[in-house]
Amino acid sequence: MKTKVAIIGAGPAGLTAGYLLSKEDVDVVVLEADPVYVGGISRTVTYKGFHFDIGGHRFFSKSKGVEDLWTEILPNDMLVRPRSSRIFYDGKFFSYPLRPFEALLKLGIFRSALCIVSWLKARLFPVRNPRNFEEWVSNQFGKRLFNTFFKSYTEKVWGMNCKEISADWAAQRIKGLSLGSAIKNALIPQRYNGDRSKVIKTLINSFRYPRRGPGMMWEACAEKMKALGGKLEMGYRVTRCSYDEVSGNWTVEYKNRQGDLHTIEAEHIISSAPMRELTCGLSPAVSERTKRAAESLKYRDFITVMLILKDRQMFDDNWIYIHDPSVKVGRVQNFRSWSPEMVPEPDKVCYGLEYFCFEGDGLWDSTEHELIDLARRELMQIGLAKEGDFIDGCVVRQKKAYPVYDDDYARHVATIRLELETRYPNLHLVGRNGMHKYNNQDHAMMTAMLCVENILADAKLYNLWQVNSDAEYHEQGPAAAEETNGSALRLVPNRVVAAPELAPEA
Structure with missing residues (x-):
């Protein structure tokens, strides 16, 4: 079988690419390892008529293009839902984002006074150049509120001590939020005025959501793609991708549900498969250095x-x-x-x-x-x-x-990117695991949308690594460099790098 584009993975990135390419009459085959569900981590699992969202997915993006695509795919089934979440601590429930007056009331007068003093101390005497998550959050909220509302949950999620997590991650994941902004929002609630770029995502009070979970979006996307001529193969696990330097084409090997081996030829591969598995399954094989980098992810x-x-x-x-x-x-x-x-x-x-x-x-x-x-x-x-x-x-x-993102993740990703871009033309990495970047589904979709533009133009119009955590594309320049070296690669905590020691004075 031959196709113009083979897509590995039917998650938000893979299906976005498949749908948009099919709209342009490009031959597409999407290979999905799961035998039942599309959507990847954004799927909806069904059990005895009950529907389950794996991880919880709010449909809100600062990118109008992403929002418009959601509407196009599922025009009549998107609900507007109130955002409501709380924190459970010390036997009590606290609103999140924090409502300072409620939080201080529930903590009691004495503990509240200590929290306010702790916050004032942090504002007057902040840690200069905070290096870890604990220092950064303590600067914004005070040490006592950090211990109350941030420490335990963060350590559960990442299995790391907060003193070992880089301050970069806090700055990006809690971007725009502090006790001051929380108090301001409590007094003057944030209103969405149509300008997504000015919204602090942590403070949004409503979002869109498909009637039967996020999987409904991607099931509809898959059906629209197939109606346009795109193919979707479920239960097909890719085992190897081989590049022919003479013809410039790819051969993708995959196994079906019965374990039978099949192949498909393609001019392009779009991969949302985990970077580690994809890299180790390329032929000709990557260098030992790149293989070690991939195995270290x-x-x-x-x-x-x-x-x-x-x-x-x-x-x-x-x-x-x-x-x-x-x-x-x-x-x-x-x-x-x-x-x-x-x-x-x-x-x-x-x-x-x-x-x-x-x-x-x-x-x-x-x-x-x-x-x-x-x-x-x-x-x-x-x-x-x-x-x-x-x-x-x-x-x-x-x-x-x-x-x-451990100590060496950025170096490993850079090593892999360099060899893949140099030796394997027309191999496009998209999505969370495809790019080894912890971003949300709107970011995954934007990388796929720009990848499609590159394929249609037969040119690298966009560098997909310059899509930031808000699904916004930055052209080359200081902002792009900041995103490439900062939030575009650091949305999962990485360990603190020890500060270099000064040589002793003679």
């Missing part, structure tokens, strides 16, 4: 335990962040609050308890029964359920949910 994995319960109207938030170190759960989703159609029975609720782990550790290797039992116990410990409430449950494991 790491990922953080993710488990969602879905529980169906009797509806006791315990909470109506989209999700609750669990800042309690006595439980392992990091976040609890209420799927009805995302969309009423996610839960088919009015007298029941459906919660998703999220656990962050590494593939192969004790939590990941637990049985489904053990994980459901753990989730039930912790939900009762938090106070969101009682013993007789539980009806059913299931477990979804998500490998490679978050690319990890």
